[in-house]
Amino acid sequence: MPTVLIIDDNPSVATALEVLFSLHDIASVHAESPEAGLALLESESIDLVIQDMNFSADTTSGAEGEALFAAIRERHPDLPVILLTAWTHLSSAVELIRAGAADYMAKPWDDGKLLTTVNNLLELSETRHELDRRRSHERRSRQQLEQKYDLRGVVFSDPASERVIALACQVARSDLPVLITGPNGAGKEKIAEIIQANSAVRNGPFVTLNCGALPGELIEAELFGADAGAYTGANKAREGKFEASDGGTLFLDEIGNLPLAGQMKLLRVLETGRFERLGSNRERQVDVRVISATNADLPAMIREGTFREDLYYRLNAIELNLPPLAERPGDILPLAELFCPPEKRIGESARAALLRHPWPGNVRELRNVIQRAGLLTAGERIEASDLNLPKSAPVQKTTSAEEPDREAVEAALARAGGVIAQAAAELGLSRQALYRRMDRYQLPRE
Structure with a gap:
């Protein structure tokens, strides 16, 4: 049951409030002086304070109430305080509202309005406490991850990111293939680095190949290598990515772009650890942990006949899905601070704009926006106008509310x-x- 502290020198006021609150399952305690009220705050668990503005006889200045409020705010900065005063013309009450008081009401008060205000504040206070507890738990959880695993300096704050990273660390010790799914620019390669860094082959090489950055006819040569004369322009033998990553990890990004012929050879390597270079009949043996990533809908590609189903299930022994940045709003500002030049600061208007933007380009887009703004902004502070974000972009739903007109x-x-x-x-x-x-x-x- 929540508890309200009533600080008022008039016993009849305290009695009326105590009766009102008891009828609505709200406990209350009473102090007749500021000193007694501050003492109760130190000894009792208080959720809200209702305080008078004047305590001495024939005093109407509100100075005593101002001093009491200042003392409460100094010792308990997040505790909601409602001001009660018979002198509604006092400018001091308004100034205290501006200084952080929750509300003020005139004596005699309206029971309905007072109860509505108290219930709203108690509910908001409970929500804030729950949010603080959850954030504290998330912070401890992140710290435990950072202490136990090598996270490769990844910056994250959103619980959705933490879940993916924790799972990546958990599966890292296995030698099973991992498929990382998610949109372009979301940070899939960083997840692959974390898996490698915490794996049994962490001291081996970490080799990457973007299958979407090469023509289809060159991907096989990049993967498996080629002997001299294997194709036009192959003047000398070259090793492929599998040979280069022997004893370590091979990260295949945009795996959906691998041609069918290359898919068949990749499946064989995954099953046997053996392959031949292009133009060669000699089998080679490697021990490679394969991590792949894609932004494509591989099941749809299987239905269309452009991706092998047996390869999909071989790659997808463990799947990690990294959500787009728009679904990880807690990461936006920490990442923005990471990308911001050290001599610049991100202003409040820029922070609000960053949270509103939907980030179709994900982390890659955020990095480019911040780095461009840091380069072009003349002053020390980056504001919303410096970000050059499209004004017509749809508003992302976040914990921040839209500006009410x-x-x-x-x-x-x-x-x-x-x-x-x-x-x-x-x-x-x-x-x-x-x-x-x-x-x-x-x-x-x-």
């Missing part, structure tokens, strides 16, 4: 009956953020 703010206030906490929660804003927008749109605070 005047009509949206007015509508939310109307639906909430003027209760700031409720309207702010509906708009996805803090109370302080909502007050700033009300001031910007010249909307009355009362």
Whole structure:
């Protein structure tokens, strides 16, 4: 059961509030002075404070309330505080709202509005505490991964990325082939590096081949090597990627671009460890861990007859799916900071724009955007206008809310009956953020 601390020198006020809260399953404790209230905050588990603004007889300045609020904020910066005052004209109450107070209400208060505000704040506080606990758990989990495995300096914060990385570390010790799926630019090669770095062949070579970057007639020669005269221009014998990666790992990116003839030979190597160079009849033996990656729909290619089903199942002993960056929003800002030049800083408007952008080019696009902005921005701070992101791009759904206009703010206030906490929660804003927008749109605070 949540607990509210009531700091008010009037016992009748405390009694009325205690009765009101007890009828709605909210516990409460009472302190008659600021000193007693601060002491209770240190000894009790308090979820919300309701404080008076004046405690001495014949005092209406609000100075005592200001001092109490400042003391609470200094010791418990995230604790929501509601101000109660019989002097609604006091500018100090408004200033305290701007300084971080959750809300203020006039005496005598409206029970319905007060309960709505308290329940909203308690719910938001519980959500914030749960979010803090989850973030703390995720941070410990990341630290454990970093301590236990070689993550090759990968930067990540989103739970979706952590799941893929943790699974990559888990399967690394196996010698089974791994297929990494995901869109272009998402970071599939980095996952392959992590698998190699934590595998039994981590001290062996790590060789990569992008099957989509070569003409089909050259891919086989790149994979298996060629003897002199095997094809036009082959003036001398050359080893292929399989020979180069013997005793280590071969990463085949864009495996869907491998021609059918090459697919058949690759399947044989995976099954026997044997192959011949192009133009040669001599078999060669290798011991290679194969990791492949693709952004293609291989099952659809199998149905179309352009990819061998037996090779698919041989490559796909373990599949790791790396989501696009748009589905890993927690990675966007940490990666942006990584790509940002050390002499530059990313401003708040740029951060908001980065979170809104859908990133069809994924991590590769993000790197290019930040590096270009860092190069072209004259000042030390990169702002949204420096990113040169398309304004027509669809807005990505993230934990950040869209900027509400005047009509949206007015509508939310109307639906909430003027209760700031409720309207702010509906708009996805803090109370302080909502007050700033009300001031910007010249909307009355009362």
